[in-house]
Amino acid sequence: MGNLLEIRxxxxxxxxxxxxxxxxxxxxxxxxxxxxxxxGAGKTTTLKSVLGLTPPRRGQxxxxxxxxxxxxSFDIAAMGIGFVPEHRAIFRDLSVAENxxxxxxxxxxxxxxxxxxxxxxxxxxxxxxxPGTNLSGGQQQMLAVARALVPDNKxxxxxxxxxxxxxxxxxxxxxxxxKLSAESTVLLVExxxxxxxxxxxxxxxxxxxxxxxxxxxxxxxxxKETIHRYLGAA
Amino acid sequence: MQTSISTSAQRNGLAxxxxxxxxxxxxxxxxxxxxFVVALLDxxxxxxxxxxxxxNAKFVQGLMIEIFILAIYAISYDLILGITGLxxxxxxxxxxxxxxxxxIMLKNLEWGILPTLGGIFVLGxxxxxxxxxxxxxxxxxxxxxxxxxxxSVFQIVVQSNEVGEYTGADVGxxxxxxxxxxxxxxxxxxxxxxxxxxxxxxxxxxxxxxxSPTGRVCVAIRENEDRALMLGYxxxxxKLAALIVSSITAALAGTLHTLHQPIVSPNxxxxxxxxxxxxxxxxxxxxxxxxxxxxAAVFRLLEYFLDKQFSENASFILGLIYVLLxxxxxxxxxxxxxxxxxxxQQGRARLYEALGLRKKPN
Numbered sequence: 001m002g003n004l005l006e007i008r009x010x011x012x013x014x015x016x017x018x019x020x021x022x023x024x025x026x027x028x029x030x031x032x033x034x035x036x037x038x039x040g041a042g043k044t045t046t047l048k049s050v051l052g053l054t055p056p057r058r059g060q061x062x063x064x065x066x067x068x069x070x071x072x073s074f075d076i077a078a079m080g081i082g083f084v085p086e087h088r089a090i091f092r093d094l095s096v097a098e099n100x101x102x103x104x105x106x107x108x109x110x111x112x113x114x115x116x117x118x119x120x121x122x123x124x125x126x127x128x129x130x131p132g133t134n135l136s137g138g139q140q141q142m143l144a145v146a147r148a149l150v151p152d153n154k155x156x157x158x159x160x161x162x163x164x165x166x167x168x169x170x171x172x173x174x175x176x177x178x179k180l181s182a183e184s185t186v187l188l189v190e191x192x193x194x195x196x197x198x199x200x201x202x203x204x205x206x207x208x209x210x211x212x213x214x215x216x217x218x219x220x221x222x223x224k225e226t227i228h229r230y231l232g233a234a
Numbered sequence: 235m236q237t238s239i240s241t242s243a244q245r246n247g248l249a250x251x252x253x254x255x256x257x258x259x260x261x262x263x264x265x266x267x268x269x270f271v272v273a274l275l276d277x278x279x280x281x282x283x284x285x286x287x288x289x290n291a292k293f294v295q296g297l298m299i300e301i302f303i304l305a306i307y308a309i310s311y312d313l314i315l316g317i318t319g320l321x322x323x324x325x326x327x328x329x330x331x332x333x334x335x336x337x338i339m340l341k342n343l344e345w346g347i348l349p350t351l352g353g354i355f356v357l358g359x360x361x362x363x364x365x366x367x368x369x370x371x372x373x374x375x376x377x378x379x380x381x382x383x384x385x386s387v388f389q390i391v392v393q394s395n396e397v398g399e400y401t402g403a404d405v406g407x408x409x410x411x412x413x414x415x416x417x418x419x420x421x422x423x424x425x426x427x428x429x430x431x432x433x434x435x436x437x438x439x440x441x442x443x444x445x446s447p448t449g450r451v452c453v454a455i456r457e458n459e460d461r462a463l464m465l466g467y468x469x470x471x472x473k474l475a476a477l478i479v480s481s482i483t484a485a486l487a488g489t490l491h492t493l494h495q496p497i498v499s500p501n502x503x504x505x506x507x508x509x510x511x512x513x514x515x516x517x518x519x520x521x522x523x524x525x526x527x528x529x530a531a532v533f534r535l536l537e538y539f540l541d542k543q544f545s546e547n548a549s550f551i552l553g554l555i556y557v558l559l560x561x562x563x564x565x566x567x568x569x570x571x572x573x574x575x576x577x578x579q580q581g582r583a584r585l586y587e588a589l590g591l592r593k594k595p596n
């Protein structure tokens with residue numbers, strides 16, 4: 001199967017800081033690819049560069065054969081990319097229902113996906129009228145993921161889905177991400193290596209703004225030296 | 235059959251409207267009755283109100299018209315700052331363009347009231363487009379400073395002698411004669427009712443706007459513009475929509491100001507007039523819409539009573555009250571009430587649950 005997303009040697013600056021200094025990532029269609037690396041390595045900036053929020057100055061981003069670098073963020077999102085940002089980025093002043101409805105790209109998107117979304121996250125159905133600010137951390141993360149499921153997306157970019165969550169919620173989140181990968185390709189940023197290794201088929205390691213290693217997750221799991229060297233885990 | 239269904243739907247719609255707006259309807263009825271009640275307390279006949287006789291009833295109507303003007307002006311600021319999160323320091327210009335525009339169209343151009351209102355509508359759209367030119371380039375405090383710059387230029391222009399023939403330069407615009415049925419001296423009860431109706435209609439339109447999908451996106455932009463962009467929204471158009479609606483509304487408040495006041499001072503284009511709108515929505519509750527209404531009433535009534543009681547020290551006491559309000563009612567009157575009400579509802583639900591009186595609410 002071909003690549004749905006190709007990030008080719010991108011260089012991104014934030015202000016005068018050269019954050020990404022050559023990141024290359026290939027995301028085959030229908031797969032889950034994990035971006036791994038230490039804090040501050042450039043994983044989140046890579047996702048934001050794909051979306052044009054921190055546009056790359058050099059390099060290419062190709063989605064489904066089309067170059068998307070240089071386009072505006074809302075145009076890129078409208079091409080079928082869903083983003084679940086870190087820190088449970090919901091709209092806290094909007095209700096659960098409004099958070100989901102606002103993600104519609106076509107009228108009726110939410111109604112069509114309602115059953116699937118509430119099947120994955122039954123809690124959200126019970127909380128539908130509550131403002132986002134009243135949800136717990138885990139519920140907010142569920143809502144952030146659910147919101148990305150409302151429109152038809154070819155690609156989901158998910159940033160740190162397990163960050164700060166209780167183990168039981170992490171389990172639920174992992175089940176949900178596995179299920180939704182049946183419909184969308186997923187590029188995942190995850191600090192928790194155990195979570196990443198259970199979810200992803202492929203990995204890319206980013207170190208100091210450069211992609212330094214990539215391959216099959218099954219191989220990485222047995223490569224203790226690489227894990228220790230780049231991820232600091234034993 | 236279709237007729238009966240639609241009649242029933244209309245009845246249900248009306249019933250829902252009345253139920254949802256019970257307090258608003260009660261306030262409107264009280265406001266309509268207010269001049270008559272004041273006349274009664276004054277020992278004057280009701281006919282005095284209709285005959286525009288001088289007295290407390292006429293004075294109260296004047297005070298209330300000032301509150302309506304402030305309320306419309308403040309709600310327009312709440313839309314861009316409290317709902318959409320656009321900090322503008324030049325909002326006074328929106329009001330001043332309406333005030334000066336109305337005066338010039340009525341006095342110098344000798345237009346009737348309807349063409350004048352049309353002209354104000356066009357000016358409202360144009361000045362919003364002027365502000366929007368910088369929208370894609372600057373954000374936050376930079377946007378605030380650019381808008382302050384635009385408003386300052388406008389204030390300098392209206393104060394300059396070159397256009398003094400139209401604006402009255404430093405002295406201000408005087409001698410505007412409104413149409414008879416809107417004349418605050420001879421037909422104050424008309425202007426009072428029109429001001430009341432305009433305030434209520436604008437409030438309802440704003441509430442509808444905020445509850446609409448466009449309004450929800452404006453709230454999302456206030457919370458985090460990048461997140462709204464990531465959902466595929468071109469946020470520029472939503473901010474532009476909010477600016478246009480706000481600008482037209484503030485200009486309408488300016489029109490009412492010119493119809494009611496004998497003079498349009500250049501002060502209405504100054505930074506202090508923008509701060510006035512900010513103060514009102516801080517008192518009432520930012521982003522609540524009804525807070526702008528309540529804030530305007532609290533602000534003007536406090537100002538009036540303190541002025542009456544402590545003429546020289548009124549400003550000091552007023553300032554002190556504002557500091558205390560911001561310290562102890564940080565979300566404003568309506569905002570704090572909404573927070574407390576939610577806490578009470580949640581506490582009650584937990585109590586019922588603990589006592590086993592009711593199932594956990596779904």
